[in-house]
Amino acid sequence: MNQHRLLALPVLGESFLLQRDGKNILVDGGFSSSRLIRALQATNVDVNQLDIVVCTHADRDHAGGLKNLLGNSTVSVGEIWLPGEWGDSLRELLNDPKAVVDALVNEFREFEPPRLNDSPADSGDSDEVERQAYAIINSLREKRMKNYKHDVQFVEGEETGLSGLQWLQEIAGNTQQKDANLQDERHIQNRKAAENIFQNGINRIRYRQAKRRLDAIWAKIWIVAIHAAAIIRGIALQAIESNVRVRWFDFDRFVQNGYHPVGGVADLLTPLNAVEIPMPPTPASDLRYFVRLTPVNERSLAFLSTQAAGLCPTDIVFTGDSPLGYGVGYKMSFLARRTQRGLAIVTAPHHGSESNAVAYTHIRSCWQDLLWLRSGGTRKHPGATFKKIPTHLRACTHCPQKGKALDLAEVQLSDRLWPVLRVRSHYCDCEA
Ligand SMILES: [Zn+2]
Numbered sequence: 001m002n003q004h005r006l007l008a009l010p011v012l013g014e015s016f017l018l019q020r021d022g023k024n025i026l027v028d029g030g031f032s033s034s035r036l037i038r039a040l041q042a043t044n045v046d047v048n049q050l051d052i053v054v055c056t057h058a059d060r061d062h063a064g065g066l067k068n069l070l071g072n073s074t075v076s077v078g079e080i081w082l083p084g085e086w087g088d089s090l091r092e093l094l095n096d097p098k099a100v101v102d103a104l105v106n107e108f109r110e111f112e113p114p115r116l117n118d119s120p121a122d123s124g125d126s127d128e129v130e131r132q133a134y135a136i137i138n139s140l141r142e143k144r145m146k147n148y149k150h151d152v153q154f155v156e157g158e159e160t161g162l163s164g165l166q167w168l169q170e171i172a173g174n175t176q177q178k179d180a181n182l183q184d185e186r187h188i189q190n191r192k193a194a195e196n197i198f199q200n201g202i203n204r205i206r207y208r209q210a211k212r213r214l215d216a217i218w219a220k221i222w223i224v225a226i227h228a229a230a231i232i233r234g235i236a237l238q239a240i241e242s243n244v245r246v247r248w249f250d251f252d253r254f255v256q257n258g259y260h261p262v263g264g265v266a267d268l269l270t271p272l273n274a275v276e277i278p279m280p281p282t283p284a285s286d287l288r289y290f291v292r293l294t295p296v297n298e299r300s301l302a303f304l305s306t307q308a309a310g311l312c313p314t315d316i317v318f319t320g321d322s323p324l325g326y327g328v329g330y331k332m333s334f335l336a337r338r339t340q341r342g343l344a345i346v347t348a349p350h351h352g353s354e355s356n357a358v359a360y361t362h363i364r365s366c367w368q369d370l371l372w373l374r375s376g377g378t379r380k381h382p383g384a385t386f387k388k389i390p391t392h393l394r395a396c397t398h399c400p401q402k403g404k405a406l407d408l409a410e411v412q413l414s415d416r417l418w419p420v421l422r423v424r425s426h427y428c429d430c431e432a
């Protein structure tokens with residue numbers, strides 16, 4: 001009997017590990033690499049062999065922990081799967097991070113913020129205003145598709161990820177030289193210098209916000225974009241230095257492709273809302289950096305691990321922060337083309353946030369949901385829809401509104417009789 005495991009790791013932010021068919025697949029890495037590595041070691045996972053590491057989007061609670069993972073000497077990564085839209089700024093980020101940060105700060109200075117409708121006075125939180133701000137950025141990104149150059153084609157069956165790494169090496173030029181000690185030292189200095197550049201950019205945004213009393217929401221979004229820039233650059237640099245194969249998954253190409261996902265590894269891990277491309281396309285030059293760099297949850301990548309054999313094949317759905325749909329209220333499902341109905345274990349979309357509640361409907365139109373696995377988020381997570389799930393069908397690494405301590409949530413899977421052998425976690429206490 002084959003046993004598989006799905007783990008929600010006890011880290012701040014979100015990180016899942018799937019062990020299936022002898023492979024270790026890590027989806028996102030929480031905020032911090034050291035915490036992630038400790039969590040992996042505590043579960044007796046052979047961190048010397050992470051076959052696939054996936055990054056769903058550049059938000060810190062998902063991608064921060066991947067920044068120093070590839071370069072860590074105790075970890076060996078087979079390949080890393082990244083959002084294709086990162087290619088929009090990587091050439092500049094690798095070669096001249098200061099220019100990117102300066103451009104971002106200048107954009108903030110020149111930015112004329114569109115009017116946002118205040119949330120109802122009684123709600124007292126800024127969620128709705130923030131959602132509107134992100135919707136504006138998302139619509140600007142959508143315009144990107146109109147003049148998006150079709151200069152790369154996915155070759156089906158291409159599975160090596162070598163072209164993705166080669167592309168990174170090419171655009172990074174000669175900045176990567178790791179042989180001589182002197183160059184190593186210079187390299188460490190370069191890294192520290194880059195960190196200072198990003199921190200300096202954040203300080204300048206805070207200063208401008210204080211000075212000009214610009215909307216706090218927009219300042220927050222700009223700071224998130226700078227954090228994303230640091231993460232994107234950091235992960236790309238480590239992929240180059242560690243010679244890790246890189247595979248690119250593009251959300252816009254998925255939309256252009258009539259919402260048909262393409263690529264990944266059949267029967268192991270495939271995208272639900274992306275098309276794999278051998279290397280990112282050349283971005284439209286008029287695209288502003290805050291549009292290129294702001295991680296928008298609607299564009300978070302989602303993945304599917306299907307189990308082909310066994311009496312009770314069970315799919316694992318990694319939703320990331322995606323609502324799994326598009327259009328008004330995301331009501332048009334990305335999964336509409338999937339007809340077969342099977343069993344699935346699903347990661348709670350956007351930490352169980354009510355903003356992505358429609359994703360539960362999309363999932364349930366394709367699968368019988370056996371279990372929802374939730375992690376990360378803040379005290380406003382999870383929302384009413386997650387809390388309505390019967391308690392025996394959900395598990396949490398921690399229950400934010402109950403202040404429960406972080407703990408591993410583990411699902412043991414079998415390919416016989418009934419797929420879920422055992423769920424090991426503390427009792428999910430997320431209640432209204
Ligand atoms: Zn996010």
Ligand SMILES: [Zn+2]
Pocket residue numbers: 014059061062321350351376
């Ligand atoms: Zn998130």
Ligand SMILES: [Zn+2]
Pocket residue numbers: 395396398399400427428429430
């Ligand atoms: Zn809970």
